[in-house]
Amino acid sequence: MPNSHLSIGSQWLAYATRLLLSAGLLVAFNLSAGAVETAKERCERAANVDAAIEACSSIIQTDSDHHRLAMAYFNRAGWHLKKDEVDRAAADLSQAIHFEPDFAAALTKRGLVEERLNDLRGARSDFAAALKLPETNSLSVWAHAMARERLAATEAAAKAAGTLNAPPPPPSSSAATSDFWRRPLAQALQECNAKPSIPIKLPGAKAAIELNRCYRGREHLSCMVAALLAEANSIKQDYADIITADYPNLKTLESICQLSPERLVEHAKALQTFRDRWALLRKEYAARLDCTNTVEDSLRNLSLADMSYGADLVKSMVESLRNELTQVSLAQKDVLNLDDKMNAAQKAIENIQQIRGGVCR
Numbered sequence: 001m002p003n004s005h006l007s008i009g010s011q012w013l014a015y016a017t018r019l020l021l022s023a024g025l026l027v028a029f030n031l032s033a034g035a036v037e038t039a040k041e042r043c044e045r046a047a048n049v050d051a052a053i054e055a056c057s058s059i060i061q062t063d064s065d066h067h068r069l070a071m072a073y074f075n076r077a078g079w080h081l082k083k084d085e086v087d088r089a090a091a092d093l094s095q096a097i098h099f100e101p102d103f104a105a106a107l108t109k110r111g112l113v114e115e116r117l118n119d120l121r122g123a124r125s126d127f128a129a130a131l132k133l134p135e136t137n138s139l140s141v142w143a144h145a146m147a148r149e150r151l152a153a154t155e156a157a158a159k160a161a162g163t164l165n166a167p168p169p170p171p172s173s174s175a176a177t178s179d180f181w182r183r184p185l186a187q188a189l190q191e192c193n194a195k196p197s198i199p200i201k202l203p204g205a206k207a208a209i210e211l212n213r214c215y216r217g218r219e220h221l222s223c224m225v226a227a228l229l230a231e232a233n234s235i236k237q238d239y240a241d242i243i244t245a246d247y248p249n250l251k252t253l254e255s256i257c258q259l260s261p262e263r264l265v266e267h268a269k270a271l272q273t274f275r276d277r278w279a280l281l282r283k284e285y286a287a288r289l290d291c292t293n294t295v296e297d298s299l300r301n302l303s304l305a306d307m308s309y310g311a312d313l314v315k316s317m318v319e320s321l322r323n324e325l326t327q328v329s330l331a332q333k334d335v336l337n338l339d340d341k342m343n344a345a346q347k348a349i350e351n352i353q354q355i356r357g358g359v360c361r
Contacts, residue, residue, distance in 0.1 A: 043075050052079045070100035077109065084333070089113055104133040104143035111150060116327050118233035120154050120226070127151035149320060153222040185280055188227035192220060205303040212298065214291035224288055225324045231281050232331035236338060239274055242267050243341050247348035256352050257360035264349055264356075271346045278339060285328060292321055 042055035056076035063069055077092035093110035096103055111126035127147040135141050197216050201208040215221065245267070250256055296318050304310030 043072055049079050049082055052076075066099040070096045070103055070106065073099070074103065074106050074109070077106075081113075084330075086113060086116060090117070102133050104130040104135075104140045104147075107133075108143040108147040108150075111147065112327070115150060115154065115229070116233075116330055118230055124151055124154050127154075149323070153218075153324060154226065185227060185231040185277070185284065188230065189224060189284065192223035192227060195220070202299070203303055204301060209298050209301055212291065212294045214287075215295045221288075221292075221321070221324055224284075225328055228281065228285055228288065228328045229331055231277070232328060232335050235274065235277055235281070235335050236331075239270060239338065239342065242270060242345050243338070245345070247352060248344045250348070250352070253355075253359060256355055259352065259356070261353075261356065264353055267345070268349055268353075271342060271349070274342055278335060281332070281335065285325075285332060288328075289325060292325060295321060 039055045039058050042052055043059055044052075046052035046055060053076055056072045056079065059072040060069060060076070063072070073092045073096035077089040077096065080086075080089040080092060090110060090113045093106050093113065096106040097110065100106070107126045107130040111123040111130070114120070114123040114126060127150055130143050130147040131151065133140065133143075135144055193216075195216070197213050199213070200211045200215065200217060202211065203209070299314055299317050299321075302310075302314050302317075304313055307313060
């Protein structure tokens with residue numbers, strides 16, 4: 001399979017990092033001590049990720065000002081995301097909000113992380129909370145724009161599935177969202193495609209530009225993306241037991257002979273379902289990516305000469321569409337890593353079954 005999703009993921013990580021770490025978006029800590037000032041600068045924009053995390057941590061450990069603590073946690077979350085440490089980033093963002101409840105950017109960024117983790121209810125709640133706060137600086141302006149876009153996308157997807165007002169799952173449930181997000185991918189996509197395709201035309205230089213029929217509007221795209229994101233996260237959750245079993249690293253005959261043969265058969269079958277689901281996810285994601293690329297090419301041919309900021313508007317349209325897929329590309333990267341572990345588990349299970357048959361009593 002082409003590595004398009006990996007390149008998109010890399011572009012999004014770079015884009016998000018620039019948003020989080022550029023001097024134009026970060027609020028200065030205004031500390032006077034030279035040593036602490038140096039730590040602040042490294043926390044904001046160090047060339048080395050680990051050095052930046054260490055600098056942010058030093059501020060967290062030594063400072064007592066709530067605003068500076070919130071900024072240090074927020075910045076460290078951005079560095080954790082650059083290392084793809086999603087859970088640590090989520091924890092740091094929660095701490096940033098704890099110290100500064102009106103931190104719109106932290107609410108929006110935590111919403112993006114929750115969306116990636118398939119906690120769409122939590123994401124919508126954070127996006128909505130961010131939009132209730134005033135725009136006071138460039139960072140909060142970014143927070144509002146992103147929260148507005150993602151809130152509309154997640155609500156459109158839930159509305160298309162008829163689950164926006166569904167009751168929340170019980171606290172003990174491992175599923176963080178409604179049943180829609182746990183349905184088989186093929187079924188979820190079928191529901192997204194239930195409405196007929198209608199031609200979409202936009203102004204061009206000589207005549208109206210009709211977008212490719214693969215694109216059925218933003219609500220449809222949001223529904224498709226939400227289904228893909230849910231499946232990617234579901235795959236990661238559904239096969240955790242196989243990874244936890246750590247078959248490739250068993251090192252004693254006793255540990256192998258103690259394994260339940262029924263469990264080995266069950267995991268062997270699960271590995272096949274994983275292959276099927278992963279293949280469908282890759283196929284559907286590639287189709288969405290190809291469609292988005294085609295639409296982007298058409299958008300760049302728009303004629304908005306009568307609008308003062310026509311070029312900026314076109315750029316915003318293109319970025320907005322591409323951002324729909326970035327969360328999926330990150331989740332796909334996680335599943336790709338899982339695929340390597342599943343391959344190792346499959347080979348180990350085959351060896352273990354042979355060893356059990358010939359050596360175990």
